[in-house]
Amino acid sequence: MQTSMKVTIYHNPRCSKSRQTLALLEEHDIDIEIIEYFKTPLDQKKLKNIIKLLNIPAADLLRKRKVLLKNQESPINSMMKKQLFRQ
DSSP states (O other), X not given: OOOOOEEEEEEOTTOHHHHHHXXXXXXXXXXXXXXXXXXXXXXXXXXXXXXXHHTOOGGGGSOOOSGGXXXXXXXXXXXXXXXXXXX
């Protein structure tokens, strides 16, 4: 017996990887909740929850074009953490 699984995808229709991921999910008849994050931005609480569930640094949610962002102790990552987790 197969259980139904619902997947939430934070989607950017202009991103080829996002479109490929969505197509793969649809191809496998997976129940999908699509959130276009440019149209419906995530609030601070939702972002914190995603980071906690993924157990990753905040900067890892971003695409990395510069080596600086890959360093968890980078000034950019520290700034992102402060902004994201400010009270």
